Amino acid sequence: MDLELVASDAQEGKKQELKLWLRLLATTKLMSQEIRRRLRTEFGATLPQFDLLAQLYREKDGLRLGELSSRTMVTNGNVTGLVERLEADGTIIRERLEDDKRVTVARLSEKGRTYFEGMAEAHERWVKEMMADVEPAVLKRLLAELGQVKESAQRHLSDDE
Amino acid sequence: MDLELVASDAQEGKKQELKLWLRLLATTKLMSQEIRRRLRTEFGATLPQFDLLAQLYREKDGLRLGELSSRTMVTNGNVTGLVERLEADGTIIRERLEDDKRVTVARLSEKGRTYFEGMAEAHERWVKEMMADVEPAVLKRLLAELGQVKESAQRHLSDDE
DNA sequence: AGACATTCGTTGAGACCTGAAGCATTTGCC
């Protein structure tokens, strides 16, 4: 009796998830490549570095490396290297805690703070520019609906099954 | 006279693009990390490899490396390495053209074809699973609206200004 | 034909990224 429904289900909505996933991937890749390129040529920075600095910018007292790792969704081992390079050119400062000598806290240097502000301003301009042809209402809805996708994905990670 | 408009503009809709971009980045990162992890544990493959194989799967006669590069949005130099590794374990075959000895064509081996089919089936299942909590109508709209974002970004890349 | 430019792929340096193993420090439990 609902053969029609089954049939239309198998045709129209088929692979909708897959298509969306591929488009998500392509769109993000396109935009991040552009941003990466501009960060590199105009500031000599990389996207992961920018991401890390953005976290530190809003935490004046700095963050432990583990906290940085989870906020930027970057592995621990990777944070070590990122922090090392950023410390080397004086953008951030790394220091061990006295209370607990296992933890290391990273925070922006003064130089790093002004450096980041310049980048952040440009970064926001680039993003706005790239999305210029999309209506504000659409942007707003996308934000909400993408939130649903993220929540759904989060609930279906393989370690919680 | 339209101070209100200016004010609300500065509050409500402000940084809408930036927020969307960050969410786009976070969602994609979350999902691709999960897919990466599963590809690795269940098939010993990586996401870029999967992406490359997917392109070859639908082109029985194979593709030139440059074509692969642009379709996967991966640099030339990177394609060389990817193809090398995939050829080493017999998934794909690489051969020079007689007509034009500069070009190299890569295509799936028989083994690679069945190998990829297994992966593709699993990959689609994972994606579907992660998006399970999102209504089909929302998925459909997201696909269309994300398309707008992609188009807009494409039109505002820095080399065409 | 000879010189020059273009195209295609490879190579190399440097950064990013992951998972797993390693090491030090703290904590918990007896």
Place this chain on the structure above:
DNA sequence: GGCAAATGCTTCAGGTCTCAACGAATGTCT
């Protein structure tokens, strides 16, 4: 107190990624 477990970061091997420089093959122009 003492020893095992947990925690926080680092190190390592291998793959990905980018750009820039290179080399070989082909096209073009005079």
